Amino acid sequence: MKKFLLGTNWKMNKTLAEATDYTLAVSEIITKYPQFEFFIIPPHTHLWKLRELLDLNKSTLKLGAQNMHYEDAGQFTGEISPVMLAEIGLDLVELGHCERRQYFNETDETVNLKALAALKHQLLPLICIGEKMSDRNYGISREMLAKQLKVALKDISADQIGTFWIAYEPIWAIGVNGIPAETPYVNEIHDFLRSVLLSLYGPAGNDVPLLYGGSVNINNASEYAQLDNVDGLFIGRSAWEPDLFEALMASV
Ligand code: PEP
Numbered sequence: 001m002k003k004f005l006l007g008t009n010w011k012m013n014k015t016l017a018e019a020t021d022y023t024l025a026v027s028e029i030i031t032k033y034p035q036f037e038f039f040i041i042p043p044h045t046h047l048w049k050l051r052e053l054l055d056l057n058k059s060t061l062k063l064g065a066q067n068m069h070y071e072d073a074g075q076f077t078g079e080i081s082p083v084m085l086a087e088i089g090l091d092l093v094e095l096g097h098c099e100r101r102q103y104f105n106e107t108d109e110t111v112n113l114k115a116l117a118a119l120k121h122q123l124l125p126l127i128c129i130g131e132k133m134s135d136r137n138y139g140i141s142r143e144m145l146a147k148q149l150k151v152a153l154k155d156i157s158a159d160q161i162g163t164f165w166i167a168y169e170p171i172w173a174i175g176v177n178g179i180p181a182e183t184p185y186v187n188e189i190h191d192f193l194r195s196v197l198l199s200l201y202g203p204a205g206n207d208v209p210l211l212y213g214g215s216v217n218i219n220n221a222s223e224y225a226q227l228d229n230v231d232g233l234f235i236g237r238s239a240w241e242p243d244l245f246e247a248l249m250a251s252v
Pocket of ligand 1: 009216235
């Protein structure tokens with residue numbers, strides 16, 4: 001049975017000490033919720049230590065990075081390569097978060113190169129897409145999202161289904177100033193994204209996990225989770241404390 005996905009990107013938060021405490025606590029908590037598959041996406045500097053910790057505790061918690069370059073190695077000061085992430089045994093890598101697109105010039109094309117590079121190194125790309133409020137107001141959300149999705153998935157074939165995930169995160173719903181998206185809107189967009197995946201991959205498109213993210217919290221998580229084409233929730237602030245995260249798990 002396919003498990004519902006629940007995970008969190010920490011962004012640029014938590015010291016190594018805080019990261020260690022959180023990971024130990026959440027590893028313990030998730031043993032009570034076998035119906036979910038969990039993942040955490042900490043800052044790069046913590047990954048090696050957390051990998052060791054998770055292995056030592058035989059934890060099922062999956063571990064991911066927040067970004068990477070698409071080249072294996074080279075003259076790219078400050079960057080981290082897929083080889084480096086694969087070497088420390090990461091499970092996944094988040095690509096194309098809207099903050100990376102907004103502040104670090106990430107484009108649909110670089111997201112695609114990175115997704116291909118991740119797959120080459122057996123890292124699961126978690127590809128984020130999302131439209132601006134102005135796109136929604138102009139009535140072009142679907143066009144924008146279809147473009148993001150199609151470019152990100154260029155040259156990724158149907159036999160790779162199962163080795164990548166998609167997260168729909170409307171930009172206007174993310175972070176402290178985010179407005180939670182209305183459930184019917186999330187439903188409509190996830191149905192649309194599924195139709196794009198079916199057009200790209202045929203019936204196998206049904207097997208691409210589609211996560212929803214953007215101000216998910218204890219009050220709205222279960223509504224989103226019940227939607228047909230929502231296969232997981234991608235959470236920020238509401239999962240950054242173990243007790244808050246557990247309350248959310250219990251609510252879904
Ligand atoms: C995010 O940044 O991807 C996110 C979903 O954050 P939040 O839940 O805090 O809106």
